[in-house]
Amino acid sequence: MPKPTLVDVGREAGVSAITVSRALRSPEKVSEALRAKVEIAVKKLGYVPNQSASTLASNKSSSIVVMVPSISNNVFTDVLGGISDALHGSRFNMQIGYTNYDSQEEERILRSFLNPTPSGVIISGLEQTDETRQMLENAGVPVVQIMDISPKPIDMIVGFSHDQAAETATQHLIDSGYKNIGFIGAQMDPRSLKRLAGFKKAISDNGELREQCIAVTNKPSNVRLGATLLDKLTSQFPECDAVFCNNDDLSVGVLFECQRRGIKVPDELGICGFNDLGISSETVPSITSVTTPLREIGRLAAAMVIGEEGAPSTPIVDLSYTISARESTKRV
Amino acid sequence: MPKPTLVDVGREAGVSAITVSRALRSPEKVSEALRAKVEIAVKKLGYVPNQSASTLASNKSSSIVVMVPSISNNVFTDVLGGISDALHGSRFNMQIGYTNYDSQEEERILRSFLNPTPSGVIISGLEQTDETRQMLENAGVPVVQIMDISPKPIDMIVGFSHDQAAETATQHLIDSGYKNIGFIGAQMDPRSLKRLAGFKKAISDNGELREQCIAVTNKPSNVRLGATLLDKLTSQFPECDAVFCNNDDLSVGVLFECQRRGIKVPDELGICGFNDLGISSETVPSITSVTTPLREIGRLAAAMVIGEEGAPSTPIVDLSYTISARESTKRV
DNA sequence: TTGAAAGCGCTAACAC
DNA sequence: GTGTTAGCGCTTTCAA
Numbered sequence: 001m002p003k004p005t006l007v008d009v010g011r012e013a014g015v016s017a018i019t020v021s022r023a024l025r026s027p028e029k030v031s032e033a034l035r036a037k038v039e040i041a042v043k044k045l046g047y048v049p050n051q052s053a054s055t056l057a058s059n060k061s062s063s064i065v066v067m068v069p070s071i072s073n074n075v076f077t078d079v080l081g082g083i084s085d086a087l088h089g090s091r092f093n094m095q096i097g098y099t100n101y102d103s104q105e106e107e108r109i110l111r112s113f114l115n116p117t118p119s120g121v122i123i124s125g126l127e128q129t130d131e132t133r134q135m136l137e138n139a140g141v142p143v144v145q146i147m148d149i150s151p152k153p154i155d156m157i158v159g160f161s162h163d164q165a166a167e168t169a170t171q172h173l174i175d176s177g178y179k180n181i182g183f184i185g186a187q188m189d190p191r192s193l194k195r196l197a198g199f200k201k202a203i204s205d206n207g208e209l210r211e212q213c214i215a216v217t218n219k220p221s222n223v224r225l226g227a228t229l230l231d232k233l234t235s236q237f238p239e240c241d242a243v244f245c246n247n248d249d250l251s252v253g254v255l256f257e258c259q260r261r262g263i264k265v266p267d268e269l270g271i272c273g274f275n276d277l278g279i280s281s282e283t284v285p286s287i288t289s290v291t292t293p294l295r296e297i298g299r300l301a302a303a304m305v306i307g308e309e310g311a312p313s314t315p316i317v318d319l320s321y322t323i324s325a326r327e328s329t330k331r332v
Numbered sequence: 333m334p335k336p337t338l339v340d341v342g343r344e345a346g347v348s349a350i351t352v353s354r355a356l357r358s359p360e361k362v363s364e365a366l367r368a369k370v371e372i373a374v375k376k377l378g379y380v381p382n383q384s385a386s387t388l389a390s391n392k393s394s395s396i397v398v399m400v401p402s403i404s405n406n407v408f409t410d411v412l413g414g415i416s417d418a419l420h421g422s423r424f425n426m427q428i429g430y431t432n433y434d435s436q437e438e439e440r441i442l443r444s445f446l447n448p449t450p451s452g453v454i455i456s457g458l459e460q461t462d463e464t465r466q467m468l469e470n471a472g473v474p475v476v477q478i479m480d481i482s483p484k485p486i487d488m489i490v491g492f493s494h495d496q497a498a499e500t501a502t503q504h505l506i507d508s509g510y511k512n513i514g515f516i517g518a519q520m521d522p523r524s525l526k527r528l529a530g531f532k533k534a535i536s537d538n539g540e541l542r543e544q545c546i547a548v549t550n551k552p553s554n555v556r557l558g559a560t561l562l563d564k565l566t567s568q569f570p571e572c573d574a575v576f577c578n579n580d581d582l583s584v585g586v587l588f589e590c591q592r593r594g595i596k597v598p599d600e601l602g603i604c605g606f607n608d609l610g611i612s613s614e615t616v617p618s619i620t621s622v623t624t625p626l627r628e629i630g631r632l633a634a635a636m637v638i639g640e641e642g643a644p645s646t647p648i649v650d651l652s653y654t655i656s657a658r659e660s661t662k663r664v
Numbered sequence: 665t666t667g668a669a670a671g672c673g674c675t676a677a678c679a680c
Numbered sequence: 681g682t683g684t685t686a687g688c689g690c691t692t693t694c695a696a
Binding site for chain 2: 115223
Binding site: 005006007017018021025049050052053054055056057058059 | 688689690691692
C-alpha cells in the first residue's frame with residue numbers, strides 16, 4: 001500500500017485535505033470536533049507528512065543549517081551537542097555541513113543548503129567569503145555566527161574573545177612565576193591565530209617577545225602532536241619553563257612527553273591548555289586550562305536562530321571564559 | 333530576483349526544461365552541443381537545483397540516513413568520519429539521527445526520515461524494534477547495520493564480534509600473568525553487554541568467575557568514571573591485579589587513578605582498554621587496547637549502501653580487531 | 665471555520 | 681536526441 005497523503009487522511013476523516021493540513025500545523029484555526037477526527041484518521045493511517053512537498057509548496061524548509069569545520073574535533077562535537085539539545089522537541093531539525101576549514105568548500109555546500117531556504121543558519125567563525133556573506137544576506141534568514149566575536153556580525157553572533165582568553169591564560173602563567181613561556185599550536189585557523197596574538201601581547205607587555213618561543217603546525221590537533229611540538233620547542237627555546245597550548249589535546253600530549261622525559265610538572269615546566277575538554281582535570285598532575293563555553297554557544301545559537309524565548313535580546317553575545325587553574329601551573 | 337528554475341535555464345539555453353534536467357543528471361543522454369549550451373546557461377544564472385522538487389517528483393531523495401546513539405561519543409565520530417569520507421564527492425549527502433540509545437526514539441526519528449524514501453540507511457546495532465525492522469523492510473532501500481555482527485541482518489551488516497574481541501583481550505591479560513582480573517564498564521548497551529559476556533567466558537574458561545570482579549554503570553563513559561569505577565572495583569575485589577575496560581576513556585581514567593593512588597602499572601595492576609581511541613598509545617605508561625575498525629566500518633557501510641564498486645560482495649562483513657599490546661600489560 | 669483551485673520546481677512517461 | 685504532458689503532496693490564495 002502506498003503512503004497515505006493528506007487527501008487520504010481527509011477522506012478518512014470526512015474533511016478536505018487543506019483542513020487536515022491546518023489541523024496539523026495550526027490547530028487553533030480548526031474546530032475542536034474536526035481536529036479530533038483528523039487526529040484519529042492520522043493515527044489510523046499512520047500518516048507522516050511529506051517534507052519535500054511541504055518545503056516545495058511553502059518554499060521554506062524546517063531545517064537549521066549548521067556549518068562546522070570538522071566533526072572529529074571535540075570542540076565542535078560539544079557545540080553540536082548544545083545545538084542538538086536546544087533543537088530537541090522543536091519542529092526544527094539540523095542539517096550539518098563540514099567545511100574542512102575551507103571557505104570555498106563552505107560556500108559551495110552552503111549554496112546547495114540554501115535551496116530551498118532553511119529556517120536558519122549557524123556558521124562557525126568570521127571568515128566567510130564575500131560571496132557567502134552575500135548569499136546569506138540575500139537568503140533573508142536568521143544567521144548566527146559562532147565561536148568568535150565581532151562588532152559587525154552578518155546578522156547575529158555568539159562566542160568569546162580568543163585573543164583575550166589567550167592573553168588571560170598567558171598572564172596566569174606569568175603570575176604563577178614562569179619567566180620563559182612558549183606557545184604550542186596546531187590547526188592554526190583564524191581563531192588559533194588570535195590566541196597566538198593574545199599570547200604575544202601578554203608576553204610583550206611583560207618583557208620581550210622572542211621568535212623562538214613559538215612552535216606551531218597547521219596539522220589537525222592531537223595528543224601525539226603535543227609531544228612532537230614540545231620537542232621542537234625545547235630544542236629551539238631550551239630555557240623554556242612553561243607552555244601555553246592552543247588546545248587541550250596538545251597540553252595533554254605535552255604532559256605525557258614530560259613524564260617520558262622526566263621533566264617535572266609544574267616545577268620545571270608549567271602547562272596551560274585551552275578549551276578544558278574534560279581530560280585536563282583528570283590527568284596527574286591535573287592541567288590548567290581555559291574553560292570555554294562550548295555547549296552554551298551551541299545552545300544559545302540555536303535559541304537565537306529559531307527566535308525562542310530563551311534567546312538573548314541582543315544580536316551580539318560575548319560569552320565569558322574562565323581560567324581553571326590546576327596543578328600543572330601551581331609552582332611551589 | 334527570484335531563484336532561477338529549470339525553465340529559466342532552458343530559456344537561456346534555448347532548450348526545454350527537461351533537456352536541462354537531463355543534461356544535469358544524465359549527460360550521456362544529451363547531445364554534446366546542447367550540453368555545452370546548458371552548462372553555460374547554468375553558470376550564467378547561478379542555477380542551483382531545488383532538492384525538494386526533485387525529491388517530490390521522483391519520490392527518492394539523495395540522502396543516506398545514518399542513525400547513531402550519540403555524537404559526543406568518540407567511537408561514533410570516528411564512524412561518521414568514515415561515512416563522510418566515503419560519501420564525499422558522491423551525489424549523496426548524509427542525514428544524521430541521534431537516538432540517544434533509545435529504540436523508541438530511533439523508531440520515531442526513522443519514521444520521519446523515511447518520508448520521502450532516502451537512498452539508503454545506515455543504522456547502529458541490532459536492537460531495532462519490530463516496527464523499525466518492518467519499516468526498513470517496507471521502504472525497499474539498502475540498509476546496513478553497523479558496529480555489531482549477526483548472521484541475520486535486516487539487509488546488510490558490517491562490524492565485528494564484541495564478545496570475541498573482549499574474550500581475546502581478557503585472554504591477553506591472562507597470558508600476561510594476571511590472576512585476578514576485573515571488568516569495568518560504562519554505558520552498558522547491548523554491545524557492552526557482549527563485551528562483558530566475552531570477558532566472563534575467558535575468565536570461566538581459565539578458572540572461576542567471581543561476581544565481585546565486575547563494576548559497571550549505565551552512565552555515559554568518561555575519564556572521570558574510570559577512576560570512580562576503579563575505586564568501586566578495588567573495594568569489592570581487593571585482590572584485583574588487572575582490569576579490562578569497556579572503553580578507552582575508562583582505561584585512561586583508571587591509569588590516572590593509579591597514578592594518584594601510587595598503584596604501579598603494569599606491575600601491581602594491568603590495564604586493557606577498548607577501541608584504541610588515540611590517547612592510549614600516548615599515556616605514560618601506554619595502555620594496551622583493542623584496536624577496532626571504526627573508520628573502516630563507516631567507510632564500508634557507506635560503500636555498501638550506495639552500491640559503490642569498492643563495496644564488498646557479501647552482505648555480511650565481519651571485520652577483524654587487533655590487540656595492541658602496550659606497556660600497561662607488560663609485566664616484568 | 666472550511667473548501668476549491670492553482671501552482672511550487674522538478675521528473676516519469678510517453679510522443680515525436 | 682528532444683519536447684509535451686501530467687502530476688508528485690503540499691500550501692497559498694481566495695471565496696464561501
